[in-house]
Amino acid sequence: MKNLFIYALFLVSILGFSQAEASHWYFGEGAGLIFDLSTDTVSATTDAQNTINTNEGCSSIADFNGNLLFYTDGRNVWDKNHNIMPNANYPANGLLGDPSSTSSGLIVPKPGNPDQYYVFTVDEPHHQNAFAFPNQGPADQSGNSLPNYTFSGGGNAGAVPEADDGFNNGLAYSLVDLSLNGGNGDVVPSEKNRQLITYDPTDQGQASYKCSEKITAVEHADGASYWVLTHFMDKFYAFRIDNSGVNTSPQETQIAPLINYTGYRRNGIGYMKASPDGTKIAVAHRQNGNTEGQTANATGSVWIYDFDNSSGTLSNPSNLLPNSGPYGLEFSPDSSKLYVSNDSSVIQFDLFSPSPSNSLAFIHTNSFNPLQNRVPFIGALQLGPDGRIYIANTDDYNSLDVINEPNEVGVNSDYVQNGLALAPGTSAVIGLPPFIQSFFLASIVFENSCVDDDIQFSVNTTQNYDSISWDFGDGLGVSNLDNPSYTYTNLGTYTVSAEITIGTEVNTFSETIIITSNPIANFVTDINECDDDNDGILSFDFTVPQAQVFGAQLPTDFTVSYHLSQDDADANSAALSLPYQNTDSTEEIFIRIENNANANCFDTTSFILNVFDTPIANIVGTVKECDDLDDGDDANGQKEIDLTAFDSDVLDTQDATLFSVSYHLSQAEADANTGALSSPYYNTTAFSYQVFTRIENNLKTDCYDTTEFTVNIYAAPKANLVSDLFECDDDNDGILSFDFTVPQAQVFGAQLPTDFTVSYHLSQDDADANSAALSLPYQNTDSTEEIFIRIENNANANCFDTTSFILNVFDTPIANIVGTVKECDDLDDGDDANGQKEIDLTAFDSDVLDTQDATLFSVSYHLSQAEADANTGALSSPYYNTTAFSYQVFTRIENNLKTDCYDTTEFTVNINPIPTASNTNLIQCDEDGVNDGLTVFNLDEANDALTNGVPNRSTKFYLTAVDAENSTASIDAAPFTNTTNPQTIYAQVIDDDTECFSIAELSLDVSLTSGQDASLFTCDDDGVEDGFKAFTLSNATSSILTGLPADYALIYYETYEDALVEQNALPNVFTNNVAYNQTIYARIENNNQCYGINELELSVFNLPQLDFGDQTFFCIDSNSDPVVIDSGIIGNPSDYTYLWSNGELTNEIEINQGGTYTVVVTNANGCSQTKSITIVNSNIATINEIEVSDVSTNNTITVFATGEGDYEYALDDELGPYQDASIFYNVSPGFHTVYVRDKNNCGIANEVVSVIGFPNFFTPNNDGYNDSWHVFGINTPSQSNSEIFIFDRYGKLLKQLSYNSLGWDGTYNGNLMPTSDYWFYIKLSDNRIFRGHFTLKR
Secondary structure (H helix, E strand, C coil), X not given: CECCCCCCCCCCCCCCHHHHHCCEEEECEEEEEEEECCCCEEEEECCCCCCCECCCCCEEEECCCCCEEEEECCCCEEECCCCECCCCCCCXXXXXXXXXXXXXXXXXXXXXXXXXXXXXXXXXXXXXXXXXXXXXXXXXXXXXXXXXXXXXXXXXXXXXXXXXXXXXXXXXXXXXXXXXXXXXCEECHHHCCEECCCCCCCCHHHHHHCCCCXXXXXXXXXXXXXXXXXXXXXXXXXXXXXXXXXXXCCEEEECCCCCCHHHCCHHHCCCEEECCCCCEEEEEECCCCCCCCCCCCCCEEEEEEEEECCCCEEEEEEECCCCECEEEEEECCCCCEEEEEECCEEEEEECCCCCHHHHCEEEEECCCECCCCECCCEEEEEECCCCCEEEEECCCCCEEEEECCCCCCHHHHCEEEEEEECCCCCECCCCCCCCCCCCCCEEEEEECCECCCEEEEEEEECCCCCEEEEECCCCCCEECCCCCEEECCCCEEEEEEEEEEECCEEEEEEEEEEEECCCCCCCCCCEEEECCCCCCCCEECCHHHHHHHHCCCCCCCEXXXXXXXXHHHHHCCCCCCCCEECCCCEEEEEEEEEECCEEEEEEEEEEEEEEECCCCCCCCCCEEEECCCCCCCCCCCCCEECHHHHHHHHHCCCCCCCEEEEEECCHHHHHHCCCCCCCCEECCCCCEEEEEEEEEECCCCCCEEEEEEEEEEECCCCCCCCCCEEEECCCCCCCCXXXXXXXXXXXXXXXXXXXXXXXXXXXXHHHHXXXXXXXXXXXXXXXXXXXXXXXXXXXXXXXXXXXXXXXXXXXXXXXXXXXXXXXXXXXXXXXXXXXXXXXXXXXXXXXXXXCCCCCCEEEEEECCHHHHHHCCCCCCCCEECCCCCEEEEEEEEEECCCCCCEEEEEEEEEEECCCCCCCEEEEEECCCCCCCCCCEECHHHHHHHHHCCCCCEEEEEECCHHHHHHCCCCECCCCEECCCCCEEEEEEEEECCCCCEEEEEEEEEEECCCCCCEEEEEECCCCCCCCCCEEEHHHHHHHHCCCCCCCCEXXXXXXXXXXXXXCCECCCEEECCCCCEEEEEEEEEECCEEEEEEEEEEEEECCCCECCCCEEEEECXXXXXXXXXXXXXXXXXXHCEEEECCCCCCCEEEECCCXXXXXXXXXXXXXXXXXXXXXXXXXXXXXXXXXXXXXXXCCEEEEEEECCCCEEEEECCCCCCCECCCEECCCCCEEEEEEEEECCCCCEEEEEEEECECCCEECCCCCCCCCCECCECCCCHHHCCCEEEEECCCCCEEEEECCCCCCECCEECCEECCCEEEEEEEECCCCCEEEEEEEECC
16 A cells, blocks of 8 residues: 655754854863764764863853854863963963852853853852851861861862862853954953852851852843843842843842752752743752751752743742752753753653653663762763753763653653763763753754655744745745645655744754655565474565565565564564564564655555464373273273373363364374274274374364374272281380281282282372372371272282271270388277288279279289289278288289280388377467467477487477367467467377377466566777678677576577577677667577577667868968868767867868878767878969971970979960860961960969961952961061061062061052962071962952
């Protein structure tokens, strides 16, 4: 078919003048690009290899024809021959930009004068310059001068920023006139470095920074002037440039966000760009921190605004990327997309979407670079005159990344990393040159270019225009329509031009169009093929389709190509390479035939390519079947077989809906697809026969394959009946070992073991599946198990039979040991001493069984091992022994289900006599304060009397005889409180060996006598004042026993209860365990009977409490007052007595000389404490010498002072801060006062010293700062003989200064001296001589 409506879009070969002006780029470390707009090519150049060297800011400009005019880094300006302009050579006389400023420079034409251009510069707003403001930086945050710039994290930054002049110069402009310097251009001195106000001059903080690093330019709505914009804090400043020059009164817009200058210099980083259509302004704020010089990650943002290019105002702020770290940004040529570099990624925003901030798309992200040991940073983005966007990516400094289709969405924008190589020996950093992007840009667009086609023409532009005039190049066609159509009737090549008028500006664009003839795509037949190797792929050379599509047309005039889609054929893209290999079994192939002279003239057709699968006949293994009785005979080797059951084996994973399977008795029938067997098939050849299988493609039956397999018919075995097995467990672990010899013989019966195999299993399923066969010998796991037997034909395991039997394993019980039985003789038989007694034997059943189930096992008792084994002569229970005192019992335990599963044990029974017990009494004291005859006893005191002292006897006590007989409700021996006086209780006397006992009576009596209470006291002077002290208790014995016989015994106890029951007696030397006051108890005994219990009070007295200050100071100056010292007593001083080492007896004393003084303080209890006080002499310092090391980068002052004090030092402030070191470093030139202070407050000595120095530069511009050059530190009579001489660089004497002069004002004979270096010679009064140089800056 003929395609008459194919769209062909061609970019214009000659673009508008502004695009040619952007055809030369110079940036980074000598890098350069030249855009050839006629060929749409970009060439890397080394032209600037030895000139430009900038990390960031730069700008360049060319003329309408793309010829370089000049370029700049914001400080220097190079002409078209790459020579530096005489009046723009930094640092001698350069501009006020900075290569470390994001947008150090921007070039804007001066309207109405083609030879003049403005260079707008933005300085880097450095915080260490701001700290020094209004003086020259660098300085620290306190305004102290620094020798070098430092990194924000500390350390010497050397020349960062490079050769900075120490001032934040903000936004400035200079005028370049190309008619100067022999036509090479130069900066006009009268319009150079003119600073513009972009801050509040009354706010010193704003004035110290002045401006951010952002600058861009937009064409004014009138088409005859421009806006130059910058940003500071929360304001945009738009300066208008027209044919009269720069209007220095900006249009201000205060608008969100507020970017704090307290976070500069880093808050000022990031690009600002205007959209090509001039309606949008985008700004990248790298960060918004609050600390000067510090990094504040993830605080930056990207904002976009509407821009009114008639008023210069901004509106409708929108934060596209909050909490980020952006740097570079750029608009697409049609202004519909915004691209942003954010750290290591490039992000696209679709500005025409309903929500641009939500349209964020990552189109590129850098990977980790192991050579750099980081993820590289991505810098500037810049739209080129060719409509592509170029990116400075630090992943490779020797190339730029490229976005080829920036108007497209997402990945369709075609981001290519390292897409443009730079010239050898040059490299990019992070900056690229910006341009005025809102100049007019247009291209001619047309559709179709074939003879007799209706061709539609239009211009592609981002701006409105006033009028357009078309010339179609054939001498006939012209039009003034915006989008005209035109038909060419003759073949040929024509030049189409469009003249576009915007105001007073006229731009002409042209494009070449070739008009050719259309070919015809003839009908092509479909191709059908079988797959030769079943891999789904065949190779085609399309010889037949090519001949068919040409027909009678000449192959020399036309070209044929093959494609996989109509779109590809129409666009002539993705043409197939020949020979072609298919990827699908059915594909439509599209053929394009086009005119060799004009690819826009073409036609297309298509055909179907079919590749049919050749199936695979998968192998079927030998079929083994068991004969059955379905035909009445299970031994004739004949049986019906379902052949379709093998279809799945033949097909394997192949689709049964696509392929058919048939079965035959010969290979010939299978190949010919004849004699197919019906299923099920009953064989006529007994026992074994061959089957041949055919599988074919249902859509193309001659695509087939065959295979064969064997069918064998086998006889089936019989599993005969097997009897059950019953066994006792031999070792009672629940497991027995079986070899199944008997079951195996039974299951075979008369069958030959050589023909069949027997296996044993734990389930019917396992036996049927012949899985998990038991290994022999087999050990059971349960007491009752069903064992399944499988007998199978050795020639065919599928021919088998099964049966089963029960395996029973009975537990053999364990006769657990019964310990020796000990019984006490009694009077039940009338005699408690004959060693005979009835015993309940069943009471031992539980011992014999232990944890075994009594319902499963039976226990019996016998008098011999033979009777127990034979289960005869079982004893009845209870049993009365005939063998006195000791006899043996034999026990039998047996399984109730199988009584020959049994076990035996034996034990001894001993009949023991009872012990002898004697009645006795106890006497106790009544000292509880109530004389009622009731007190506490320790009943164990009567044990010897109750047991008659017989060893291995113990006692238990009861309140009644019945309790004692039944061993119930026993009472504690101690403490026991009687309830009557006297009182009788009952005691068991127990034989500890046999546990047999007798009962005796114990009579309790209470004594009502007593001794004397007493007390002991001491001072707490053992070194730890805690209220605890050791007492010798026997010191109180005589006081307690006053009036009592001398043979009475005295024992001390901590508590009254311990004294009553005579437990926990105290040692003679006892330390109280209750602080300061404690009462203990003394027990008086007469013949081991309690006579009385008395109290002994123990007291520990406090020592006087003193404040132990170790020393004080005495100033030995003759005018010093005496020092008053005191004892340091804590409390009322009148409650104590004092004795000082100098004999004085008062709490306070006066002293007038150093030494050690001792005082003894005693309280009312006679307890004393001693304190020593040291008095140290001290005095004011004597300054012996002050050594000054000056006229250096590190001036020092060293103080030498003597005296008896401890001294510290301060400089220039009597209040400090003070330091222990006597040397001061980095002292500024001038006069200083040194202070030496006694740390003991004995006075401050001081002395004035001079530190000599001189400044490295001065700026005599009458602004009140650095207006004169002078020597510091000599304005003193001691230096009145000093001589100071100033020379120019050629040695000419310009000025001689006196020691007290105000300095040199930078003039000679009334004339201003130029910016330059000057030399000095200084000879001081002390004959020291210094030489050096300094800079005069204007």
